[in-house]
Amino acid sequence: MKTANAKSISPREDINASDSSYKWSKRILVVDDELSIAQAYCEILSPPRENVVPLRSSRSKGDLSAGSANGKTHFLDSFDVDQAHSYEQALYLFKQALHQGRPYAMGFFDVKLGPGPDGIELVKELQGLDPQLYAVFVTAYNDRSVDSIGQFLGADRVQRWDYMNKPFNSGEIVQKARNFVSLWNLERERTRHEVEMSEVRRKLMDSEKLSAVAAVARGVTHEFGNILMQIMGKAELNRNKDEEKMRQALERILEASQRAAQILERFKDLSGSAAEVHQPKIWLDPAQVALEALDLMEHSLRTHNVKVTWIKTDRVQVKSHPTSLLQVFINLFINAIHAMEGGSGQLDLSIAECREAVDPGAEVVEVRVRDYGPGVDPSLMDTILEPFFTTKGAKGSGLGLAICREIIEIEHGGQFLLHNHPVKGLEVILRIPKEVKS
């Protein structure tokens, strides 16, 4: 049993996002100006080990020990309890715990704390420091009604406190401790998972960006192979020839080098790192970006005999990151090419300025990319946008469309829609607001 004066800090890990398993914290702060009462809490909540009698029934066992990420059972019959006997002492312990990264999950607070601020004011102060704290007020006096506590702490805190009357029984105390400690830990665990998930998602997006780069790179390697063929061949075949032959060969080598430089120039834009999301957006013409994507995909489009037709080309400006939008176009073109694999195909492109149907005051840029493939099974229409969904087997990561949607909806505040064209093929519609508020 620990008291505020003789406190031993046991080494314990706090939440750490890089840690693979979450360790439950069972820290409770007991605040009562009467030492004997504070002592009683400790004996109930932190009995000597040999005296621990499992309190769980077969039903409650599952409930109360739930929330374990690693499959281990958390025994909630014994807690790590610290006690404080005044407002100041409680504040000191609480700040110390926060500072050490070992916050309290919950506290039991006597309402009357002698002269000075009462337990309710204390909780307001503590929750100001750490809004996650759960508080249980314990009082023998009806000096503050439940309503007045609620009013004092504010409506947003209503989930964070509870109320108990003295004299309390041990079962009640343990029950409250279990509930709030469980709740607190489950919240922390969930937050941690969310942090991890967003990290994983970011990494996947980066790797998907890389795989689109790889798709383009394959086309570029082909072109480079051909160009180098010309450079090597002309040099080798003509190095011992007469001056005129050599001059002609050098002309061809120069031409080939210039062709290579042009390809490199196009490729440079795409290899811009995924980190540019953190850079400010710039004004871009989507048609220009689409042209750039077509340029990069030229080899693939040509080898698959895909003919590109511009239906409409409004020259407009939207705020965007150059690589993001390029990424979207490339992914959509790759999908279209895959959808029409095996034969020749057609790709219709349209970029038009229009009024938002729902809000006629808002102007949007509408981009339509349509292929003439088999379209998508209507039953799969919703799932196709979900991450990891792929119809391409091992060839697809199932992230292409999900990332396009993410880029359009999250990065640009736009809309990402797709439907089967009434005649043939799949049509993807992107609606990007003309003015994007960050």
Next chain:
Amino acid sequence: MMDFNLPILLVDDDAMVREVVFEYLKEMGFNNILVAGDSQKALKIIQDKKIKISLVLSDWEMPKVSGLTLLKAVRKDPQRSSLPFIMITSQRSMERFKISQAAQWRVDAYIVKPFGLELLRQKICSVMGWKSEVA
């Protein structure tokens, strides 16, 4: 026994590559070189009984019909199933996959772009069973 009068066929959709490889072959001494810009034309030439092509050098990646499809067509033709066939490719990353696929259809050699005269000479000589040092 080297015979540079044998008719050989070069298939590539890229005119500039075709030109360079053509000059390589000429430099080697071949004087009966036919060229085709796509697989369909190539197949017509291969199947022409009067020409009797004795070696095919074909690019892998071509629009419409790829070099592999051309190879398959040649191998399925009982009269030309053992026609020497060299595959020209550029995508190093796809190399292994391609080799394994081409091996199924008995590609005699493959060569990765860009390549020089000497490498081409070696490949041709080995495919034709010629001694390469005599050139």
